[in-house]
Amino acid sequence: MKLLVTILMFSQLSVKAQEIHKMNISELENYIQTRSQPAVFNFWATWCAPCIEEMPWFNKTVGQHKDIELVFVSVDNEKAYPESIRLMVKKKKINATVIWLNETNADVFCPRIDKKWEGSIPASLFINHKSGYRKFIEEQLSPAELRKELRLMSRK
Numbered sequence: 001m002k003l004l005v006t007i008l009m010f011s012q013l014s015v016k017a018q019e020i021h022k023m024n025i026s027e028l029e030n031y032i033q034t035r036s037q038p039a040v041f042n043f044w045a046t047w048c049a050p051c052i053e054e055m056p057w058f059n060k061t062v063g064q065h066k067d068i069e070l071v072f073v074s075v076d077n078e079k080a081y082p083e084s085i086r087l088m089v090k091k092k093k094i095n096a097t098v099i100w101l102n103e104t105n106a107d108v109f110c111p112r113i114d115k116k117w118e119g120s121i122p123a124s125l126f127i128n129h130k131s132g133y134r135k136f137i138e139e140q141l142s143p144a145e146l147r148k149e150l151r152l153m154s155r156k
Contacts, residue, residue: 018089020074020082021099025109028073028101032113038128038153039069043101043113043121045076046088050140051122055092057143058124063095065150070096075121077104126153 023031032041042058044051055072062070072094074085081100089098103109110117114136117123123138126149133153141149 018086018094018098020085020089021097022081022102023099025101025103025112028099028109029112031071031099032125032127033129035069035127035129037067037069038126038130038133039071040150040153041071041073041113041125041127043073043075043123043125045074045121046080046084047076048121052088052092054122054140054146055094057141057146059092059094059096061143061146062150065154068150068154072096072098074098074100075103075106076100078102124149126150128153 032039040058040062042051042055044055046052058070058072062068072089074080076085081102085098085100101109106119110119113123113125117136117138120138122140123136124141126133126135126137128134135149135153137149
């Protein structure tokens with residue numbers, strides 16, 4: 001009987017695996033352009049230490065703003081999709097939308113996200129279509145810098 005109760009308890013607690021959405025650059029551009037609410041897109045990779053370090057800050061800080069969408073965009077190579085990406089997302093307890101950008105040529109996809117993007121990660125795009133706010137930052141952000149950007153994005 002105890003075994004049955006234990007099995008039932010664990011079956012109720014099972015967590016759905018984080019879905020990793022696969023998109024090409026055109027699909028990602030469309031996704032960015034069709035956001036009806038303010039959104040933060042964080043570009044990262046599983047091998048990028050500063051990216052991994054800032055992910056929990058983004059997850060927690062942006063997560064406190066229910067009116068702002070958070071999207072993590074992995075620029076890992078195809079060998080990382082989906083398992084390595086999923087494992088990192090699970091390890092960092094990410095509950096935001098996760099996209100794998102299925103592109104290999106940074107010279108093509110970077111300028112389509114932002115004309116000034118030289119390809120470094122982490123990088124973040126802050127968008128609020130209603131106010132016309134758009135800012136791209138090509139470096140790791142501290143929690144304080146992230147909070148500042150969220151205030152600026154929400155203000156307009």
